[in-house]
Amino acid sequence: MNVRMLVNLLGRGLLFLSLAMVPCILLSYYTRGDDLFSLVTGFLISIVSALVMLIASFGPTGELRHREGFLFVALAWTLAGFLGALPFWLSGYIPDYLDALFETVSGFTTTGATILVQIDALPRGLLLWRSLIQWLGGMGIIVLTIAILPYLRVGGMQIFKAESPGPTVDKLKPRITETAKLLWGIYVGLTCLEIILLMVGGMNGFDAVCHGFTTMATGGFSVKSAGIASYNSAYIDAVITVFMLLGGASFTLHYFSLSGNPGRYLRSQEFRWYIGLFVAGMVVIMWSTRSMYGSFAEILRYVSFQTASIMTTTGYATYDYTRWPAAAQMTLLFLMLVGGSTGSTAGGMKVMRLGILIKYAHREILRLIHPHAVVTIKWDRVPVSQEVLSSVVGFSIYYVLIFAITSLILALLGVDFLTAVSAAMASISNIGPGLASVGPFASYADLPSLGKALLTFCMLVGRLEIYTVLVVLSPMFWRK
Template sequence: MKNINIKIIISFLGLTSMLNGVFMLIAVPFSMYHNEPAQTGILLAGLTTILVGFLLWFFNRNAPKNLQKKEGYLIVTLGWLMLTITGTLPYLFSGAIPNFTNAIFETISGYSTTGSSILTNIESMPKGILFWRSATHWIGGMGIIVLTVAILPLLGIGGMQLFMAEAPGPSADKMHPRITETAKRLWLIYFLLTFTEFFLLKIAGMTWFDAINHAMATLSTGGFSTKNASIAHWNGAPIIQYIITIFMFIAGANFVLTYFALKGKLRKVFQSEEFKYYFFGVLTLTILISILIVNYQDPNLVTTINHPKPWGETESAFRHAVFQVTSILTTTGFVSADFTMWNSFATMLMFSLFFIGGSAGSTSGGVKIVRHIIMIKNSLFEFKKLLHPNAIIPVRYDGTGVPKNIIFNILAFFVLYMGIFISSSVLLTFFGLDFESAFGAAASSLGNIGPAIGSVSPVDNFAHLSIGAKWICSFLMLIGRLELFTVLILLTPFFWRKN
């Protein structure tokens, strides 16, 4: 342990806690405006979190500023645990979620941008609590660690180790050679997109409160809604659903490409191999599922009610198809229709999206499209090697050869991902879930998706899960958000060996 800088870790946890407390205080005016008793609990939670964070930072502020990989992994993982523990306080202190396990589940679901919930009547919750719930999405979406990296130069600390641990995917794209400048640009884009969606949703007919909550949940690819029926609440307002669909798609794309698009460099966007797969994948699946909805769905489904044929039904089918495909692929988890009520083929198509995820460098969870592209290319490469064993055939991505260590990392990630999914599904059956629900809950939690299949379908929630099952899902949400290695490396004995 001598080779780990403990003081800088504690100092950083304190800084993270203080920032988290400030976000809590932002929720207080929403509660005060509606004259809710919860305002006292939220205020106390915010002040307590800031005080704890200040004490941790103050007594370790003069720690040596050397930050290595080990400290980076510890800071990110422990930072998320700190966020989770302090993030439960508004729920516990206000009495909105008095049960600790439920509060942990809802909080980690928020920060990990999963969107699974244990709340059975969302609309009865205090407005301040609903805002805080959405704010946990917004904080976790880009990662409060990246936000903190942007101000680390003020403390004389380098941030590359933190950024790599926070965003450990295969994409190494940078918008600026200095990592702190990258973090600032990421958050500026994130904020501007959130404000733009809020403005458009307000114009489209949402209340200002619903608009700001759904904007935060969309850009973070989270999925928490202020309504019990999620986005299905606005099935009579197609424009709202189209706006959310567009911003889900943007949030699921690489933010570096979004930066280039905003600068007018559209050619760079469409040159991206991952973006082309992403765009045409959404388009193809939307058309296919639209056809399935129109021709094979239950005639009593909400998608056909009150829509004159033929155009009304076709538009409704297309809208729900593109909404749900984008929602699941980007791991947002908003619901406009219960896709488990479509025919079995359509449901299985939707479930298969649980294992794809959005783009690298986005706020999406899941395996990520780029990993699938490289795994498929590597598989084809192996077939070619069988026929031409002496040929040198590199795996190329975006016209550049992919280093072997990246390929091995991706293969290891996928094997580990599927192994965790299978073992956790088996474990969830031990805690009372049936086969289908266990698979759905495990895939949804690990992929940070939200709605699943079985008893945790889009029209259900996770409230009925046992205590053990909720803790398993909470752990899956955490490691899924940090892409497995960042957390699991801490469980290996060689991590703790002295150099």
């Protein structure tokens, strides 16, 4: 185990995290907020921790190998959660540290689940920090899913390796660096474009920046207790819907499109499935809610927004969808399970895995009919290897198992059935709001402490594609 390399990378990550607090500190100072002390203290603790780690690991670090790669990914998100929670906890606005940790992990994993009820009551420094951690989490997820996990062969992600822009070397460090440079530029550019469009629609600068951060990250945190519904603007709804769909699509497709090859969108099988599922889900929900709205324009506005929000696992809401008919809620629950595209900031199982599983099931039916037939599963016209297929099937089994076990434990803690099931799904799929007591205009505040701790773990497991966490927790990982 290359401990020096691991500590050095974690130190760099914490240094970046601590520097990200500076804009929040400046805003708090400018607005004379009562969160200044907590932000400064959180900054000092984080930067001192980072400097200690960097000094301790000074010198040649060597290459990052598979074992260190798994451990780095798991520790980076965990440390970010523990240190990022300090401003919320020290400010007194979230007096319980477990609640502060829940809120912060929800941010960094771009889940969007919250224990806050009166979000408007938070000072602007904390509101900016709350939005910024989602945006930073989205930046990390882009590189994680496009550069790191394909290299580590996690959950079938190796099929994505050939699609990644940047160097096709087998060493992880240059791959992370070059991919980050290419894709973060697109991420920042799309965020800035959305902020401008929101301001054109009448949203003030602060709100536009915060919602630009949380939309592109498909995170869903808002600076308003009523969320996007508080603006009551069809224009703002439309802008956010478009950018949620962009955030839920693969960033490699955005890269190739901006590089002069927009046809890659239509040639991508995952993108076609992604848009197809979005349209199909929207049609089902529009049909089942047709009697609840006064016009086609109204139903299109609310249903398209909510379908995009759930499928991209953003978690925004402009309408309380728990009041929709059962068919509409079941459709949303299915879209929660699927999630967005591989290589996006969205959570869920991912459209690619669903597609491969469906093709796998279809192949088994054909084998029963024609026992001697040789049927090759293809994705994007490329044969899917047995390694990828096994990895996808294994990932899906673990996904369902963790979801079922989490739902059962929540039920044993006294949580009602619909809340338990939807909270488990919303956490492992990194969506945020669920159904019943954790619906779009509710919070997770009333759940038992053990339940919140369990869901915090589920958010991390889901965000890190399950295998990353399970590998590190395996005793075999620690044997020489």
